[in-house]
Amino acid sequence: MKKFLQTLECDTKIINEYLENYCGSLPKNTVGEAVRYSLMSGGKRLRPSIVLETAKVLGKIDDNVMRLAAAIEMIHTYSLIHDDLPCMDDDDFRRGQPSCHKKFGEDNAVLAGDALLNCAAELLLEGKYSLNYINAVRFVFSCSGIFGMIGGQAIDVSKTKNLDYETLDFLTENKTSKLIMACVGAVCLYFDVSAFKFDCFISFAEKFGKAFQIADDMLDEETDENLNYVSLLGIDDAADILKQLSDEAKKLIETYDSDGFFKSLCDFNLLRKI
Numbered sequence: 087m088k089k090f091l092q093t094l095e096c097d098t099k100i101i102n103e104y105l106e107n108y109c110g111s112l113p114k115n116t117v118g119e120a121v122r123y124s125l126m127s128g129g130k131r132l133r134p135s136i137v138l139e140t141a142k143v144l145g146k147i148d149d150n151v152m153r154l155a156a157a158i159e160m161i162h163t164y165s166l167i168h169d170d171l172p173c174m175d176d177d178d179f180r181r182g183q184p185s186c187h188k189k190f191g192e193d194n195a196v197l198a199g200d201a202l203l204n205c206a207a208e209l210l211l212e213g214k215y216s217l218n219y220i221n222a223v224r225f226v227f228s229c230s231g232i233f234g235m236i237g238g239q240a241i242d243v244s245k246t247k248n249l250d251y252e253t254l255d256f257l258t259e260n261k262t263s264k265l266i267m268a269c270v271g272a273v274c275l276y277f278d279v280s281a282f283k284f285d286c287f288i289s290f291a292e293k294f295g296k297a298f299q300i301a302d303d304m305l306d307e308e309t310d311e312n313l314n315y316v317s318l319l320g321i322d323d324a325a326d327i328l329k330q331l332s333d334e335a336k337k338l339i340e341t342y343d344s345d346g347f348f349k350s351l352c353d354f355n356l357l358r359k360i
């Protein structure tokens with residue numbers, strides 16, 4: 087775990103420098119400030135770290151890989167800003183600080199989220215083109231779009247009263263796992279790995295994504311009024327499924343996990359308090 091935490095810290099430093107540098111080019115107006123506030127407010131940076139560590143296993147970190155890592159973090163940040171809005175989850179706080187709309191107003195928060203999605207597209211389109219890179223970029227947007235993260239959120243906002251287990255799984259696969267699939271899948275496509283390897287990484291991300299969501303539901307147990315794994319299954323069964331999914335995820339990736347990063351990522355998720 088110590089090695090994992092060191093790797094995460096090192097990746098966080100790299101990604102923070104990159105994003106900080108990017109933020110320097112933003113306009114000095116309220117929307118620019120809102121983008122910077124949300125992007126640099128102390129996220130765990132797990133998704134960009136997964137991009138970097140997948141690249142280390144399958145190839146190397148280059149400028150295009152950095153763009154993929156930063157763009158996915160921008161998409162993640164926009165989704166959190168929009169999710170916190172009163173018309174969605176209506177959260178006043180994010181990462182222990184006022185959420186974007188509480189600090190800058192709803193109008194600026196909507197625009198900051200929109201801007202971040204646009205920034206992600208621009209950043210990716212300014213990369214060095216190859217067919218593999220285009221496939222990777224396309225995969226990022228399909229995972230975060232209407233057949234991915236947005237599609238999952240669409241079920242979430244419908245607030246179906248009798249959400250069954252299958253629907254919750256479908257919602258989670260889209261809302262949470264797909265962006266994690268983007269992290270590994272885009273790098274697989276960029277380095278043009280075999281279909282078998284691609285499937286191993288994607289299946290890992292699917293299981294880990296669900297485990298990540300269950301851990302999140304367990305952390306939010308007392309504050310979350312939405313239907314989720316804990317409210318549907320009870321805390322003990324949710325914890326059992328979390329453990330089972332983590333074991334399955336580790337098994338799926340072990341052949342490619344030479345440094346133990348992905349195994350430790352699953353263990354980190356089991357123990358995390360944030």
Ligand code: GRG
Nearest residue numbers: 129130131132165166168169235236239262302
């Ligand atoms: C608004 C299109 C749109 C989508 C919103 C991301 C999301 C979908 C909703 C946020 C709420 C939620 C429970 C999302 C599931 C994914 C998740 C657990 C996000 C939090 O990710 P962390 O813990 O966040 O990696 P940090 O703060 O570390 O960046």
